[in-house]
Amino acid sequence: MAYAEQAETEALHEPKSFLTKYIWSQDHKVIAIQYSVTAIFVGVIAVVLSGLMRIQIGFPGALEFMDASAYYQAMTMHGMIMVIYLLTALFLGGFGNYLIPLMVGARDMVFPYVNMLSYWFYLLAVVVLLSSFFVPGGPTGSGWTLYPPQSISQGTPGVEWGIVLMLVSLAIFIVAATMGGLNYVTTVLQARTHGMTLFRMPLSVWGIFMASIMALLAFPALFVSAVMMLFDKLLGTSFFMPAMVSLGQQIDHQGGSPILFQHLFWFFGHPEVYIVALPAFGLVSDLISTHARKNIFGYRMMVWAIIAIGVLSFVVWAHHMYVSGMNPYFGFFFAVTTLIIAVPTALKVYNWVLTLWKGDIHLTVPMLFALAFIVTFLVGGLTGLFLGNVIVDIPLSDTYFVVAHFHMVMGVAPVLVVFGGIYHWFPKVTGRMLNDTLGKLHFWITFLGTYAIFFPMHYLGFQGMPRRYYAYENYAFIPQSAQELNAFITVIALTVGVSQLLFLFNLAWSAFKGKPAGSNPWGAASLEWQTPDTPPKHGNWGAKLPIVHRWAYDYSVPGIEQDFVPQTVSAEELEQMRQLSAGTRIADVKT
Amino acid sequence: MALHPLAPGESSSSNPPDSPPAPGWQGIASDWASDKEAFKQVPWGKAMMWIFLLSDTFVFTCFLTGYMSVRMTITTAWPNPSEVFALTIGGQAIPLVLIAIMTFVLISSSGTMAMAVNFAYRRDRAKTTAMMLATAALGVTFVGMQAFEWSKLIAEGVRPWGNPMGAAQFGASFFMITGFHGLHVSIGVIYLTTVALKVLRGDYERSANYQVVEIAGLYWHFVDLVWVFIFAFFYLW
Numbered sequence: 127m128a129y130a131e132q133a134e135t136e137a138l139h140e141p142k143s144f145l146t147k148y149i150w151s152q153d154h155k156v157i158a159i160q161y162s163v164t165a166i167f168v169g170v171i172a173v174v175l176s177g178l179m180r181i182q183i184g185f186p187g188a189l190e191f192m193d194a195s196a197y198y199q200a201m202t203m204h205g206m207i208m209v210i211y212l213l214t215a216l217f218l219g220g221f222g223n224y225l226i227p228l229m230v231g232a233r234d235m236v237f238p239y240v241n242m243l244s245y246w247f248y249l250l251a252v253v254v255l256l257s258s259f260f261v262p263g264g265p266t267g268s269g270w271t272l273y274p275p276q277s278i279s280q281g282t283p284g285v286e287w288g289i290v291l292m293l294v295s296l297a298i299f300i301v302a303a304t305m306g307g308l309n310y311v312t313t314v315l316q317a318r319t320h321g322m323t324l325f326r327m328p329l330s331v332w333g334i335f336m337a338s339i340m341a342l343l344a345f346p347a348l349f350v351s352a353v354m355m356l357f358d359k360l361l362g363t364s365f366f367m368p369a370m371v372s373l374g375q376q377i378d379h380q381g382g383s384p385i386l387f388q389h390l391f392w393f394f395g396h397p398e399v400y401i402v403a404l405p406a407f408g409l410v411s412d413l414i415s416t417h418a419r420k421n422i423f424g425y426r427m428m429v430w431a432i433i434a435i436g437v438l439s440f441v442v443w444a445h446h447m448y449v450s451g452m453n454p455y456f457g458f459f460f461a462v463t464t465l466i467i468a469v470p471t472a473l474k475v476y477n478w479v480l481t482l483w484k485g486d487i488h489l490t491v492p493m494l495f496a497l498a499f500i501v502t503f504l505v506g507g508l509t510g511l512f513l514g515n516v517i518v519d520i521p522l523s524d525t526y527f528v529v530a531h532f533h534m535v536m537g538v539a540p541v542l543v544v545f546g547g548i549y550h551w552f553p554k555v556t557g558r559m560l561n562d563t564l565g566k567l568h569f570w571i572t573f574l575g576t577y578a579i580f581f582p583m584h585y586l587g588f589q590g591m592p593r594r595y596y597a598y599e600n601y602a603f604i605p606q607s608a609q610e611l612n613a614f615i616t617v618i619a620l621t622v623g624v625s626q627l628l629f630l631f632n633l634a635w636s637a638f639k640g641k642p643a644g645s646n647p648w649g650a651a652s653l654e655w656q657t658p659d660t661p662p663k664h665g666n667w668g669a670k671l672p673i674v675h676r677w678a679y680d681y682s683v684p685g686i687e688q689d690f691v692p693q694t695v696s697a698e699e700l701e702q703m704r705q706l707s708a709g710t711r712i713a714d715v716k717t
Numbered sequence: 718m719a720l721h722p723l724a725p726g727e728s729s730s731s732n733p734p735d736s737p738p739a740p741g742w743q744g745i746a747s748d749w750a751s752d753k754e755a756f757k758q759v760p761w762g763k764a765m766m767w768i769f770l771l772s773d774t775f776v777f778t779c780f781l782t783g784y785m786s787v788r789m790t791i792t793t794a795w796p797n798p799s800e801v802f803a804l805t806i807g808g809q810a811i812p813l814v815l816i817a818i819m820t821f822v823l824i825s826s827s828g829t830m831a832m833a834v835n836f837a838y839r840r841d842r843a844k845t846t847a848m849m850l851a852t853a854a855l856g857v858t859f860v861g862m863q864a865f866e867w868s869k870l871i872a873e874g875v876r877p878w879g880n881p882m883g884a885a886q887f888g889a890s891f892f893m894i895t896g897f898h899g900l901h902v903s904i905g906v907i908y909l910t911t912v913a914l915k916v917l918r919g920d921y922e923r924s925a926n927y928q929v930v931e932i933a934g935l936y937w938h939f940v941d942l943v944w945v946f947i948f949a950f951f952y953l954w
Contacts, residue, residue, distance in 0.1 A: 236761040304772060312765040315755040324750035342768065346775035350783060353893070362878035363889035365787060378878070381791045381886060386783060393779075674752070 152238035153664055154223045157245050159555065161219030164245075165212050168252055170626075172207035175200040177623045184616025186597050195283035197596040198267030202284075203255075205270025206292070209398065210299060211252055213540055217405035218303065218341065219248060221547055222310050222334040224555065228654035229331045231319025231672050233665045235309040244309070247302035254295040261287035269594060271391060274366035274384050278359045280373050290359060293352040300345045300352075310338040319653075321674035325429065326693070328652045328678040329422065332429050333408020336436040337401045343440070344397035351390040358382065385450055392443035399536050400439040404432055406543040407474055410496050412678070413546050414478055416650045417493035418485030419689050421679035423477045431470035438467045448519045457516040464514035468507070475504060486682065486689070490648070491565035495546030498573040499539050506535025509584065524594070527587025530580045538576045545572065545629070552633075553647045557660050558640030564632040568625065575622035582611050651690045652678035766932045770939045773901075777943050780897060781950055784890040788954075796882035798952050801870070816952050819862045820944065823902075826855035827941045830909075830934045837930035842916055845930060849913035852937065856906040863899050867892070891951070898947055901940045909933055 148156060179200050182192045192200075223241070227234055235241045258265040266284035268277030276282050277289055284292075314327070314335045327335075354365040358379065366387040367379030415422040422428060444452065444460040478500055487493065509531040513519045522528065545568075552560050591604055598604050598612065646655040658668040672694050680691035683700075687707035691700060739747060749755050756764055788795055799812035806814065833848035870880075870891070877892050879885040912933045921927055 237765065304769070308765050308769055308772075311768050312761055316753075316759065316761050316764050318753055321752050323752045324755065326752075342772040343775050346772060347779045349776060350779035353897075354783060357877060357889060357893060361889075363893075364878070364885055365783065365889060381787075381793060381884060383787060383790050386786050386790075389786075390779060390783060 150242065152234070152242045154227050154235045154238065154241060155555070155662060157241055158220050158222075158224035160245050161215055161223060161248065164249055164252060165216040165220060166630075168207050168256070169212040169216075170630075171256070172204045172212060173623050173626060175204040175207075177620055179204065180616040180619040182596065183598065184613040186599055194596040195264070195267055198269070198594075199265045199283050199288070201594065202267050202270050202272075202292075203259075203265050207255070208537065209270065209402070210296070211255065213402045213536075213544075214303065214341070214398070215248055215299075216544055217402060217540070218310065218334065218338060219245065219306055221330070221405060221409065221551075222306070222338065224551065225330055225654060226310055226313050226334060227317075228554075228657065228662060228666060229328050229652060229678075230314060230317065231322050231653050231667070231674060232313055232317040233667060233671070236312045236317050237309055240305050241309045244302045244306035247298055247305065251295045251299035251302060254291055254298060258284065258288045258291040258295075261291065263287055266292045271388075271395070272355070273391075274355060274358065274382075274387050275368065275370060275372075275379075278355065278367070279377070290356065293356050293359075296352050297349060300349045303341050303345055307338040307342045310334060311342065319671045319674060322653070325426065326674060326677045328408070329411035329425070329428055329432070330405070330408040330652075332432050333404040333406070333411075336432050337404040340397045340404070340436050340439065341401050344394045344401065346394075347390045348394035351387055351394070354390075355387065385447075385452075388447050388450055389444070392446045393440075395446060396443040397436075397439045399532075400435055402536055402540050404436065406499070406540040407432065409547045410499050410543050411474075411478065411481075412650075412652065413492050413496040413543075413550055414481050415679050415681065416550075416648050416652075417488045417490055417496065418482050419488070419649075419681045420481055420485040421677075421681055423480040423483075424473075425677065425679065427473060428477055431473050434470040435467060438463060438470070442467060445514055445519075448516050449523050454516075461514055461516050465511065468511060468514075471507060475500065475507070490549075491560070491562060491569055492546040492550035492648075494566070494569045494573070495542045495549065498569070499542040499546065502534055502542060502573075502576070503539040505581075506531060506533075506539055510535060522587060524592055525587035526583040526591045526593055529593045530583035530587060533580045533583075538580065542573070542576075545569070548633070550648065551654075552636070553643030553660075554654060554657075555661055556637050556640070557643055558636050558638075559643045559647060560636045560640060561632050564628050568628045568632065571625040571628075572622060575618050575625070578618040579615050579622065582615060586611060649688075649690050651680050651692050653693050656692050656694050760926075760928050762932050763928060763935070766935050770935065773939070774943075777897075777946070780894050781946060784886075784894060785950060787886045787890065788884075791884050791886055793884040795884050796880065796887050798954070801875075801882055801887075802866075802952060813952060815862060815866055816948065819859055819866075820948055822855050822862070823859050823941050823944050826852045826859070827938055829855065830937045834931045834934045837916065837927035840925065840927065842919065842922075845927075846913045846917040849909050849916070849930070849933075853906045853909045853913065856902050856909070856937075860899055860902050860906070863895060863902075867895075894947060894951060898940070898943060901943070905937050905940050909937065 147153075151157060151160075178189065178192060179197060181188050182197055223235070226232070263284050263286035266272070266277060266282070266288035268282050268284070268289065272289070272292070278285060282289075314331060318324075318327075354363075357363040358365055358367050362378055364379040364382035366384050367377065367382040368384060369380035370377055411422050411428060442460055442464045444456060445464045448457055448460075482497075509527065513522060513528060513531055549560055549565055552558070586608055589605065589608055591598065591608055598609065643660065645657070645660040648655075653672060653674065654662075656672060657666060673696075674693045675696045676691065676693055678693055680693075682689045683691050685704050685707060686700070687710055688703065691703070695703070748757075800810075802816055803810040803812045804814045805811075829848050829852045833845050833852060836844040836848060870888075874881045875888045875891070877889045880888045912929055915921065916927075916930065921929060
């Protein structure tokens with residue numbers, strides 16, 4: 127069956143009641159909003175947890191309830207929520223759901239029902255995860271990497287229930303991500319509109335597309351390790367548990383390999399970094415091109431770089447395990463592949479900068495966030511070169527240098543893109559602009575604040591301050607000055623954390639009271655801004671699917687007065703525009 | 718000047734004329750990247766099933782790799798599969814006889830599945846249903862024999878946390894991997910039965926599109942293929 131028939135005969139489920147329109151909705155736009163709101167909600171919890179941790183580090187003992195167990199629980203939940211339940215869910219479930227059908231010219235995802243199930247499984251995963259705060263023993267405190275044997279050994283907080291709920295929640299999340307990912311990939315491959323070739327797709331779609339493929343191939347490793355660890359915990363098997371003495375007792379397990387878990391975990395964990403980063407790369411490319419009024423520099427190279435990064439990210443995982451005692455030749459191999467990834471990544475950074483070069487840069491709020499992303503990502507990427515080399519990594523591993531590195535490169539940088547993306551697409555989602563003043567305030571506090579938080583951590587790391595300690599007093603090798611720096615970081619972190627309320631307020635207020643945006647407030651050329659309605663109605667495109675005639679980056683085309691040419695403009699229409707523009711110029715000269 | 722959105726699809730020349738694709742890799746690449754669909758004439762469900770199976774392959778690969786790595790690193794002796802999985806028939810211990818029958822049953826079910834797909838495209842609804850139900854029945858037989866194998870081993874004292882024959886990981890890997898595969902077979906039986914009954918009821922007559930049978934078949938063949946690897950890596954090693 128040819129595409130067009132399938133797209134047009136596939137009966138779109140028509141929402142009738144409030145319940146099917148907003149709650150049990152199969153519309154990709156509603157699902158995207160559901161995903162985003164849920165993700166931001168858990169994100170707020172994770173920010174609060176990080177604030178509590180920072181208070182303990184900066185002002186030890188200031189919080190009564192913050193003992194070592196509570197600290198580790200906060201740390202674990204902060205990490206897991208931020209990486210999986212916020213960033214992965216928001217980029218794929220939120221941005222992916224909203225943008226893919228609109229950007230490739232589809233009426234919805236190919237299987238809307240599966241798409242809806244994806245969200246409800248995600249919500250279930252979140253509920254299971256958060257329920258671990260209320261069970262005896264609390265959530266697991268084994269660190270977000272959940273390394274056995276300690277994650278399921280007596281003495282680790284949350285070993286009774288927390289770790290079980292965490293693993294079950296992850297398994298449910300993987301089911302949700304699989305259902306979503308299958309939809310995203312199939313939609314991009316098989317449901318593009320007339321004229322939308324793969325090499326006319328905006329880079330946002332490319333980034334999300336590649337990240338979805340990676341999610342489908344990387345999450346299985348996490349799923350398997352979660353199942354095996356659940357068996358170790360509940361059935362008493364010994365996949366990961368070696369024979370050892372714990373709390374003076376010989377444990378029941380023997381013969382398992384904790385390193386096997388590390389391999390499985392990082393076979394998921396490293397692609398996961400790029401599952402978060404590639405959508406960010408894609409979105410930021412579109413933001414930069416749109417707001418610099420210039421076509422993206424080296425579009426095809428950008429696409430191939432996304433693909434290359436995606437492929438390479440599956441062969442670098444053991445660089446997280448340099449100190450696990452592995453064979454030095456192994457380390458050599460993984461160091462080489464890790465450093466090779468720097469090539470396509472650097473290519474992307476150069477291309478962003480070259481896109482900016484001589485552009486007509488509009489310093490709108492999304493653009494500010496996009497620019498901030500480039501500098502933040504650059505710093506985080508450069509420290510990645512340090513940590514990718516075995517010999518430099520070994521003294522730095524498990525210090526605050528690592529904390530600084532990954533927060534810069536896969537924490538703050540993608541979050542800046544999330545903010546930029548929300549400021550950019552909010553007008554399409556709601557039909558209203560976000561408040562500009564609040565946005566700029568939010569931007570400067572967040573950007574400068576996160577730099578002030580994470581940049582000093584590099585120095586702390588060089589001084590040898592280890593990560594994952596609950597208190598840093600009375601260690602001879604940590605100088606007093608480190609404590610002062612820690613207090614400084616805490617103050618800034620709390621400021622930045624609280625200032626996010628500005629953003630939340632802006633979202634809530636502007637959704638109802640914001641300035642009406644019109645259909646294309648940024649003058650963007652890509653397809654999602656050419657919908658007949660704003661916000662787009664169910665089915666997105668009215669009676670007929672749009673026809674695409676060009677790529678998504680025709681900005682400042684010579685000889686055309688309007689500084690962008692939408693993807694739907696055909697060659698003849700472009701010629702008309704050219705003649706009209708020439709006419710206006712002659713008229714200008716005459717007057 | 719008002720530019721957009723111009724009503725799409727008005728002029729015929731806006732669509733590039735269909736030119737024959739360039740030869741070689743370039744042709745393949747441009748064909749693959751062309752508009753609407755990357756895989757021509759492939760319905761959405763089929764594409765999605767293939768992608769799902771790719772993802773599921775990674776799940777089984779991780780399970781098998783994990784098992785193999787455990788088996789290679791343990792210090793205690795691994796039980797000999799030929800002895801553990803032997804059945805005593807007529808006073809003679811025959812190694813792997815049950816597994817051989819199970820494998821034969823499952824491979825045969827792939828044959829009946831392929832016939833079902835053939836009949837489906839000929840729109841022979843009765844025969845399609847019969848063949849699909851036969852496939853499901855063979856699947857149930859497989860799961861039944863697996864249940865027999867499990868209960869036999871459990872009776873002999875094999876548990877996920879230990880067994881009398883040797884390394885504790887033997888039982889753990891066995892129950893985990895065959896259990897996960899058995900779960901796939903069971904889901905497949907339900908899936909095939911559902912599709913078979915819908916075929917019989919004539920649900921697909923209106924569109925005359927029997928790709929659903931082939932899509933269900935893809936899943937089934939995959940489950941069979943996985944079994945071949947489990948057979949090789951778990952029982953024959």
